[in-house]
Amino acid sequence: MAEGVDVDSMLGALWGKSEEKGGGRKTLLLSHLLDTAAVAEALWDGFLADSTKRVLDAVAGGAGRGRAFFAWVCGIHDCGKATPAFQRLWEKGAEAVRAAGLGWHEGAIVRLRWRHDVAGGHLLRKQLTAAGWAEEHVEWLWPLIAGHHGLFPRAGSLPPSDRARGQLAGTGQWPRVQRALVERFTAEVGFGGLAEVEPVLVPSRAAQLHLSGLIVMADWIASDEEHFPGLDALEDVSFANARVRARRAWKELGLRGGWNGLREPGPEDFAERFGTRPRPSQVMVMEAARRMRAPGLLVVEAPMGEGKTKAALMAAEILAARFGADGVFVGMPTQATSDPMFTQVRQWTERVEEGLASQVALLHGKRMFNKEWRALTEGSAQDAASRFGGVDEYGDCWEDDPFGSGVSALRERTAEPASRGPAEWFLGPKRGLLCPFVVGTIDQLLFAATRTKHVMLRMAGLVGKVVVLDEVHAADVYMSQFLKEGLRWLGQAGVPVVLLSATLPPEQRRALVSAYLAGASSREEYPAAELPEPHGYPSVTAAWTTPADATARVLVDDCPSWREDAAVGLELLPEALPRVNAKRQARRAAQAAADEGVVSLLKRELVDGGCALVIRNTVGRAQSLYSALRGAFGDDVRLLHGRIAVAPRADRTEECLRLLGPGGTQHDEPTRASRLIIVATQLAEQSFDVDADFLVTDLAPIDLLLQRIGRLHRHAGVARPTRLAVPRAVITGFGRSGTGTGDEGAAANALHGAPPAFLAASEKIYGRALLLRAAALVRAGAAAKGWRVPAQVPGLVAAGYALGEDGFVPVEWREAERFAREAWEKEQQERADSASPFLLTRRGDREGATLAGLHFLSSSAGEDETKLQAAVRDGDPSAEVVLIVRAGGVYRTLSGRALSVNGDVPDGVLDEVLGGTVRLPPRYTEAVREELRPLSGWLGDPRLSRSPALVLDADRRAVLAERGLRYDDALGLVEEDPGA
Structure with missing residues (x-):
């Protein structure tokens, strides 16, 4: 110096x-x-x-x-x-x-x-x-x-x-x-x-x-x-x-880790955790976890109701103990499926170690509506979204601006008693995954695979845990790009991952395993052709690399299901489908005829009582059918879909589970209804643990169809009417133009001759190619008097997605199937390619040695979780609004409680206001941004200050994007002019 x-x-x-x-x-x-x-x-x-x-x-x-x-x-x-x-x-x-x-x-x-x-x-x-x-x-x-x-x-x-x-x-x-x-x-x-x-x-x-x-x-x-x-x-x-x-x-x-130093559980611990002895498939999964010589990937494929989740949690416990993980992340396909899993994981962690239940975080955008989560966080400042307002206020906003709003203002807002749940610090933006135990939507993992700001914080929340992802088949081709990218990084980081599915197409399994092994061996790709296939069902596939030379090891096993196969009958109920661009009157007439067909069917099948589940592919179809069924069955009908406000939907879901869930068969005073019809959309497809005596469902791709069939005769020990003693599924939502349901010969010939027509909405959601293949499988199954479930599930799913193998497709359909398949494959490739700008790494960069330039041409979507969710789910972002009624100059909640003249929320009324939240279709998103604002009295409330209000008149009507909307307590949000 x-x-x-x-x-x-x-x-x-x-x-x-x-x-x-x-x-x-x-x-x-x-x-x-x-x-x-x-x-x-x-x-x-x-x-x-x-x-x-x-x-x-x-x-x-x-x-x-x-x-x-x-x-x-x-x-x-x-x-x-x-x-x-x-x-x-x-x-x-x-x-x-x-x-x-x-x-x-x-x-x-x-x-x-x-x-x-x-x-x-x-x-x-x-x-x-x-x-x-x-x-x-x-x-x-x-x-x-x-x-x-x-x-x-x-x-x-x-x-x-x-x-x-x-x-x-x-x-x-x-x-x-x-x-x-x-x-x-x-x-x-x-x-x-x-x-x-x-x-x-x-x-x-x-x-x-x-x-x-x-x-x-x-x-x-x-x-x-x-x-x-x-x-x-x-x-x-x-x-x-x-x-x-x-x-x-x-x-x-109050910061802490998870369960470092965990003892590896033995077979006897399963009963201690869950109160029952493990089934053969659960033992198989736990043994596969024990046989792994390094952190790796477990793919568990088993029928609906087999107990995959419990097996996965025990496998996670074994893997954590063996390889030094300190917690878990459980990812679910939706917010609705995350909530019951949150309860289950809390119960499991508490049995592993006293006090751990309080360290489980629920991570999705609407967790404030979960009563269990709110009970944990009451007494702290507020829930995460409001407690730590603004983007990155707690570490990033002042990087070059020492006068920016930040820590001081934050602490003024949060200087309140600590919560009874996870440390308050974990509840800020982008930090939730750092909590020791987390249950949330799969989006949380997908976010960690995006080239967005602070992605390292999300990844740090996954590494060091065991990651469990349920219902991975639900990820479409676009979401799968982020899922595979996340698996590459987790594989390279040595994170044990457990994937669960009842209906996983073989190609999807190979792609997921290949992605993990590519990461674990630090290779651009891992050839899927080298991976062995399971031969039975349930099955487990374990894959890992040896630490010494990064050589891949794959273990495949299977065992019988805990219950015998059931013969599920298949029946067809075609519809008269309106032509493309048909006028509203023609569409309504076709829908009314389709509704009447189901009403007549259920009148016959439920004549001696029983419980039926009807699954429609769109909200509009569900609402229309519900109205028709109410006229015939009165109060024995329930409706469940995504455009019912949050609070009443939660109540209805809870009621359905109480009436048809496993608890209804396990009490001295059974709660199961003598007659009940539940009309639902795809909400009933996954993690909806109800037992139906009879099923009616719109046609869907084969894996989703089997998921719906999984609600049939789901629980043991249920008393059923003699007529419904054998499980049966009726498939509708297809037909030919001009074929009415009243034509007695229509059912027998509906899937013969020329290729069938499908609902326009179904084709838009799923694509014609997968519907044609599903229809071909249904046709064959109906001719064979049904399917054996679960034995036939893997073969059916494989056939439904093995595009190009058309031996089971009727000869008359093959040209149409080939044309639809080529269009579908082109669309799939385009959707996969469209994910590239958002993926954390680019093709050709996956063997990079450092992080330099990782964010080159990064996406700004990460600054807004709504945009980020849209980025990983390939769709226009949908918008949520809070429904408020204004009559006589007074604002009221949907349940009628009065607010102030400016909409200020009195003490004790906040839950009712938030309970009026509803998600609109994506076509309204731009209008919500341009036309709707929070009420002026909400601007000082951190939970409501960013919530746009859709103000309904005294008749509960409003106009948005030049369309009429109406909220009905029974139907939910109704589009009065929904268009084509």
Whole structure:
């Protein structure tokens, strides 16, 4: 150091957080680095999974070395703030820096930006190289520093602009103080110098992404001025002091990990967890988990009602114990299926270890409507979406703006008692997956496979857990691109994954296993042709790679189902379908005739009582049929679909499960109705545990049709009318133009001769090719007097999706099937290709060694979860509105409770307001954005301030997008002129 240069005075001037961010006192940059390193130590001691610690130990050079290396990597993240580009941003701080002898030419940089995260990557890259680090280690580490605000830049974008003539990075004494900062920090953390920090192993890119997310987590915790108040005297700055602050913050925040040190459960533990002995298929799954020699993928295929979920949770427990995972993520296809799974996972975790149930988080956009979740979070500030308002307020918004709204305002809003559930910190934006145990929609995993800001934080929430995904067959070709991308990263990260399905097409199974193995072996692709196929059903496929040489190992097993096959009868009920572009009157007449056909059928079949389930492919068909059935069966009919407001839909779902669920057969006073008809849409297709005596369903692709048939005679010990003693399914939703349901010969000939016609809406949803193949299988099944379920399920699903193999397709249909198949395959390829701009990695980049440039041409969808959900589900984003009635100048809830003249919500009425939420079809989304706003009285309520109100008149009508809408307590939201 040059004579006369007072390095300490310079280090004592460099600020990391302004007074506004430090509770009225600035935080020295060195103090923030040490605070973050101390938080990293707390993460290591109380949060990180054993599997993560083993990876970091290996990277750092052996057992016991990972902790200090992890603390150093997390702490060094903000070294780029030691530049004029950052220090000039706060005028008061800039004056102190200049006074200490660190200057710059303001005119040269006033119009130029150099983000401090990028600057940190640039400066550290140079310093590590100078310290003698191998190039391979410099190149994987700098992106973690340059990307700690959510985006990984390319190496070419690191240097500051040449137009600044060195003033952004600093000249004169700046390089010296930058080196001094890094050296002082490195020594404080316990290293003899930068050379001693150098790792010995380049981690996988997935491990780098995980580590990057943990750096963000440590930074965000250490940036909270309530627990890390300003510290502006260099003599008070030390690692010992930072550790004291970090330990106190950790305790006060209530942060913790999951079940580190879990004992591997034995066969006897199944009964302790679930109260019953395991079935053969459940034993098979648990044994497959035990036979795996490394973290890998388990694919469980078993019939509906076989107990796949319980088997998966036990397998997760085994895999976690064997490979050091510290929690679970259970992903479900929908919000509705996530809620009952949340209850089940909480019960399971509590039986594993007392107190763990409180650490389970529910993660989806409408969790505030879940009573169990709200009971856990009552007493805390508010639910996540409102508690941590704004995008990234808790760690990112002030990266180059020390005066931005952020921590101080946040803590004012959240200074309330802690919740009884997971730590409040976990409930902020993008942090939910970091909670030890999480149940949510599969979207949470899909988000982690997108090229969006802070994707590393989402991935960090998955790595270190066991991931369980239920009903993976529900992912269409577009969603499957993100699912496969996520599996690649999880495979490379060594995350055990369990996939569940009752009806998984073989090609989809091969694709999912191949994606995981490609990641586990760090290859661009893994050839699916090498994978063995299951021969029986239920089956399990286990796949993993050996640690030594990344050679893939695949284990396949099967066993008999716990219950005997049932012969399910198949019958046909064709409809008179209107021509394309038919007028409204003709469409209504056709629908009325179709409804009457079902009414007549049910009158015959339920003459002695019984419970029937009718599944329609659209809301409009369900509403129309419900109205017709009410005229014939009165109060014995229930309606369930997605356009019923949240609260009444939850009540109806609960009632249906009470009347037809498993509990109805297990009490001294049975709750099962003597006669009941449930009319539902696809909501009844999955995770809807009801038992129907009789099924009527619109035609759908074969796997979905079998899912619906899975609701037939689902539970043992149910007393049924003699007429319905044998399970039967009636298939409708197809026909020929001009063929009426009253024609006695129509049923016998409906699927003979020329190819059938299908509902226009069904073709739009599913495609003609899959419907034709399903119709061919139904035709053959009806001729054979039905199907044997579950024995025939795998073969039927394989046939329904083995496009090109048309031996079972009637000769008269084959030309139409070939034409539809070619169109379908083209559309599928186009949909798969359309996902590419959003995927985390591009084709050809999956064997990359570092994270540099990972976010090149990234999507901005991640800044809005609604847009992000649309991005991973291939559709126009749908919009939710809160239904409010205005009559006589008074706003009221759907249930009639009055609000103020401006819509202010009195105490105790919030639940009723939120219970009026309903999701509109995507065609209304733009109109919602342009025409609807929250009521003025909602603007101060964090739960309602972003909720558009659809105000209905006294007759409960409104006009939106030039269409008439009406809310009916029985029918739900009705489109009075729904168009074609």
